Structures are given as structure tokens and as C-alpha cells.
Amino acid sequence: MTILICISDFAKHQEFLEIDNNNNIITVPRKSLWRRVKSLRASNQSNGGDYAQIDNSARTLRRLSIEIDGINAFYLVRELHLFTQFRMQLSTNPALRDADILWLQLRPPKKEVIDYKWNRILSHTLWERIEVEYLMSWLSTLGGGYSALGEQFTRCAEVAGKISLRQLHIGLRVGDPFLQARCKLYYSISLIQTGRLRQAKYIIREQYKFARKQKEVDGRLVKMCQGIWLRLQYEYGMRLKSIKHSPVSYISSGDK
Structure with missing residues (x-):
């Protein structure tokens, strides 16, 4: 026996399923629902069923309507998808013999189910994200101050670079590639201030390629x-100018 099942939610959205003669469950598009009902009626009529006196041209459905809460409906549909024996028992139920469709009307459950375990995981993740953002803002402020002083003092530029590396470690922990790219650019500024121009060049090029190859280009990056x-x-340019005006030029170890 073939049976059609309709699941109607609180917003009147309807999903139609069919359990066929081979006890397979498939989704039936709404536009082909009536054609499927007529096919089933014709099959029942040819088998001498109770639909012999039904006019197939009349667009009416005989349904068995049952109210069920959303939680039980979820488990019911899951069992139908997973277990052949359960589909067989439902499709051979005598109560459905005179019905075109089993109509499951969802209603709100008497008691809402709260997933406390998932709630704890989500709360911990959210709180960790807030703390990371708070820490990153402090490190950005501190690193910006040292970077500004790094224009005059090499020691301050080195400290700014260490702060940028600490931010990069946090970005790796969070798993945000855009945050990691910004931290690498902060570090490249420290490299420029300490005279390691070649290392800074490679970092900037790498991050520029990363920013341009994304589907949604990060304009700020x-x-x-x-x-x-x-x-x-x-x-x-300043280095080349100083080399031209200097009788003897030296290349720093960082640019070898």
C-alpha cells in the first residue's frame, strides 16, 4: 500500500512525503501532488478498492488529520527515513485505508526542550570570542604606541614587532585568516622600521595576494x-639615496 504524508508546520508551510510499495520514502513536489493522488486512486480502483465510486476529476482529498507537536514529529519523520519496518507498519495501518493522505499538523510543544550541553558550549565559545576581541584591542593600542615611537627608537620598533607576533598567535588560535593577515602586516611595519626591508617586502606581497584572491575582497586589507x-x-628610496652619498656602503645582515 502506498501512503502520502503531509507535514504542515505553524507557518502553514507543507512538505509532502510518499511511502511507496517498496517501502521507500521520497519527497513529493507540491505541483505534482494531485497527479500522484489520482494515480493512487486509479490503482486502488483497478484493485477493487473503496475508491471505485470516487470521481477522479474532483480535486478533493480525503485525509486523516492528526495534531502532533514539533518534537514528536521530528522523531517520527526521522524514524520513517531510517527504518523500513516502521514505514511498513505505517503504510499497512487500517486507519489509513480510506484516506488519500496522512496530514500531520504541527503544534507547539507543551514544554520547550533546551539543549543545556550545547548552550554551555556556545556560551563558552562566545565568551572566549569576546575576551579575544578585548585583548586584541588592547594589544593593538599598545602596539600602535610602540610603532609610533619606533620611528625614532629601534628598541620600540622591536617591541611593536613582538606585540604583533603575539597578536598573530591569538589569530592562529581563533582561526581567522583575515586577522592573521593584518597581524602579519603590523609585523612588516616593525621590520621596515628596523631596516629588514626584504623580509617586509615578502610579507606584504603574500598578504596582498591573499586579499585579492578571496571571493569577497577585503578592501581594508x-x-x-x-x-x-x-x-x-x-x-x-632613502636607502639608495644614502648609498649614493656615502663613499663606502654597507648592507645590513637582514637584507642578505
Whole structure:
């Protein structure tokens, strides 16, 4: 016996399922529902069923309507999908013999189910994210101050670089690639201030390629790369100018 099942939720959205003669369960599109009902009626009529006197041209459905809460409906549909024996018992139920469709009307449950375990996991993750953002804002403020002083004092530039690396470790823990890219750019500024221009060049190029290859280009990250690249070009220009005016030039170990 073939049976049609309708699941109607609180918003009147309806999903139709069919358990066929082979006890398989499939989804029936709404636009082909009436054609499927007529086919089943014709099959019952040819088998001498109770539908012999039903006019197939009349667009009426004989249904067995049952109210069920959403939680029980979820487990019912899951059991139907998983277990052949359960589908067989439902499709051979005598109560459905004179019905075209089993109509399951969902209603709110008397008592809501709260997933406390998932709630604890979600709360911990959310709180961790808030603390990370709070820590990153403090480190960004501190690193920005040291970076500004790094224009005059090499020691401050080195401290700013260490702060950027600490931020990068946090970004790796969070798993945010865009945050990691920004931290690497912060570190490249420290490299420029301490004269390691070649290392900074490779980092800036890598982050610029990363920013451009994303489906949604991060405009802020691209502008950061472009701005730091201009600073790098300026430092290269100043270095070339100093080499031209110096009788003896030396290359720092960082650029070998």
C-alpha cells in the first residue's frame, strides 16, 4: 500500500512525503501532488478498492488529520527515513485505508526542550570570542604606541614587532585568516622600521595576494597592503639615496 504524508508546520508551510510499495520514502513536489493522488486512486480502483465510486476529476482529498507537536514529529519523520519496518507498519495501518493522505499538523510543544550541553558550549565559545576581541584591542593600542615611537627608537620598533607576533598567535588560535593577515602586516611595519626591508617586502606581497584572491575582497586589507608598500618604497628610496652619498656602503645582515 502506498501512503502520502503531509507535514504542515505553524507557518502553514507543507512538505509532502510518499511511502511507496517498496517501502521507500521520497519527497513529493507540491505541483505534482494531485497527479500522484489520482494515480493512487486509479490503482486502488483497478484493485477493487473503496475508491471505485470516487470521481477522479474532483480535486478533493480525503485525509486523516492528526495534531502532533514539533518534537514528536521530528522523531517520527526521522524514524520513517531510517527504518523500513516502521514505514511498513505505517503504510499497512487500517486507519489509513480510506484516506488519500496522512496530514500531520504541527503544534507547539507543551514544554520547550533546551539543549543545556550545547548552550554551555556556545556560551563558552562566545565568551572566549569576546575576551579575544578585548585583548586584541588592547594589544593593538599598545602596539600602535610602540610603532609610533619606533620611528625614532629601534628598541620600540622591536617591541611593536613582538606585540604583533603575539597578536598573530591569538589569530592562529581563533582561526581567522583575515586577522592573521593584518597581524602579519603590523609585523612588516616593525621590520621596515628596523631596516629588514626584504623580509617586509615578502610579507606584504603574500598578504596582498591573499586579499585579492578571496571571493569577497577585503578592501581594508588591500588598502593596508598598499599603504605599507608605499612606506617600503620610501625606505628603499632613502636607502639608495644614502648609498649614493656615502663613499663606502654597507648592507645590513637582514637584507642578505
